[in-house]
Amino acid sequence: MNAQALLELADDELVLGWRDSEWTGIAPFLEEDVAFSSIAQTEIGHARAWYELAAKELGTDADALAFDRDPAEYLCAPFVELRLVHDWAQTIARHWLYESADAIRIDALKSSDDPDIAGLAEKVDREEVYHRMHAAMWEERLRGEPAFQKAVDDLWPSAAALLPPDQRATLATIVGKDVPSNRLLLAHERGQHSDDFRPLWEEMTMVRRSVPGASW
Amino acid sequence: MNFPRRLGPSGAGRSRASPGGSRAGQGTGMIWEVFRQEREGQPFQHGGSLEAPNLVFAEAYAREFYGRRDESFALWIVPREAVKEVREPYVAEVFDRDYRRVDGYSLKVKLKEARERAGTSRAG
Numbered sequence: 001m002n003a004q005a006l007l008e009l010a011d012d013e014l015v016l017g018w019r020d021s022e023w024t025g026i027a028p029f030l031e032e033d034v035a036f037s038s039i040a041q042t043e044i045g046h047a048r049a050w051y052e053l054a055a056k057e058l059g060t061d062a063d064a065l066a067f068d069r070d071p072a073e074y075l076c077a078p079f080v081e082l083r084l085v086h087d088w089a090q091t092i093a094r095h096w097l098y099e100s101a102d103a104i105r106i107d108a109l110k111s112s113d114d115p116d117i118a119g120l121a122e123k124v125d126r127e128e129v130y131h132r133m134h135a136a137m138w139e140e141r142l143r144g145e146p147a148f149q150k151a152v153d154d155l156w157p158s159a160a161a162l163l164p165p166d167q168r169a170t171l172a173t174i175v176g177k178d179v180p181s182n183r184l185l186l187a188h189e190r191g192q193h194s195d196d197f198r199p200l201w202e203e204m205t206m207v208r209r210s211v212p213g214a215s216w
Numbered sequence: 217m218n219f220p221r222r223l224g225p226s227g228a229g230r231s232r233a234s235p236g237g238s239r240a241g242q243g244t245g246m247i248w249e250v251f252r253q254e255r256e257g258q259p260f261q262h263g264g265s266l267e268a269p270n271l272v273f274a275e276a277y278a279r280e281f282y283g284r285r286d287e288s289f290a291l292w293i294v295p296r297e298a299v300k301e302v303r304e305p306y307v308a309e310v311f312d313r314d315y316r317r318v319d320g321y322s323l324k325v326k327l328k329e330a331r332e333r334a335g336t337s338r339a340g
């Protein structure tokens with residue numbers, strides 16, 4: 001696994017964690033606020049761990065990778081960039097789709113030839129168990145709601161594009177969908193950014209850019 | 217989410233529909249009491265309470281708040297309604313029967329008190 005693939009993973013986790021953290025203080029009820037914020041923070045922790053692996057290969061550090069790159073250099077999928085705050089159905093739909101996809105990805109990484117990557121995937125997975133439990137309970141609760149069904153349908157092509165093509169059929173089976181057509185996938189493939197990404201990047205890197213090169 | 221507290225002025229007199237006070241009854245459901253066992257074999261102690269619509273959510277939140285950072289070996293998650301609070305109506309013991317009291321078994325506290333009395337409390 002090269003640095004580029006590590007960065008894709010790390011950027012996904014950082015940006016999704018950042019998006020989920022936008023619910024802190026405004027989640028539908030207090031218990032969920034604490035739980036979802038904690039999940040967001042865990043995702044960012046995973047991002048740091050993947051960045052550290054990439055940083056070793058690239059001769060830099062995790063902070064520089066997370067915050068010092070230009071928007072075009074980020075390799076996250078458009079799926080994680082979408083700003084869904086104030087829409088809980090969409091947020092949970094993405095959470096459930098993301099965790100379902102991430103489980104497939106992490107599972108494959110656990111049998112990586114690189115012991116660092118396999119070891120980290122193993123560690124990450126132990127925390128992801130809680131994320132999946134949380135996502136599953138919400139999916140079960142909302143599955144009958146038209147707003148949730150619509151959110152899943154709307155997000156599905158974007159969610160499928162999160163994974164490399166060879167893992168998409170597995171995801172489709174797990175979430176009970178068909179693999180979207182290439183035409184549908186085109187607008188969501190990794191390598192491009194959604195309109196929501198630039199404002200996210202501006203805010204996410206604002207403090208760090210305010211005093212370039214500072215030691216925090 | 218609530219901090220540990222007593223169940224209410226009088227268990228019998230309180231409505232079961234709103235056991236948790238002001239935040240309950242807003243649609244998220246029931247209050248669950250969480251007990252934690254810090255290490256294997258130790259007694260369970262009350263950790264706090266939380267609000268959740270069903271046991272599945274209660275379990276996820278309880279794990280999130282009390283379990284997943286290795287701070288507990290095991291949890292008990294109990295609907296507050298299942299807890300029967302009893303308070304003795306008698307004002308005080310009439311006869312001196314100290315020997316029957318069971319509050320002397322907390323060795324940790326007793327030791328701490330004894331050490332303090334002796335002025336030999338352990339450093340740190």
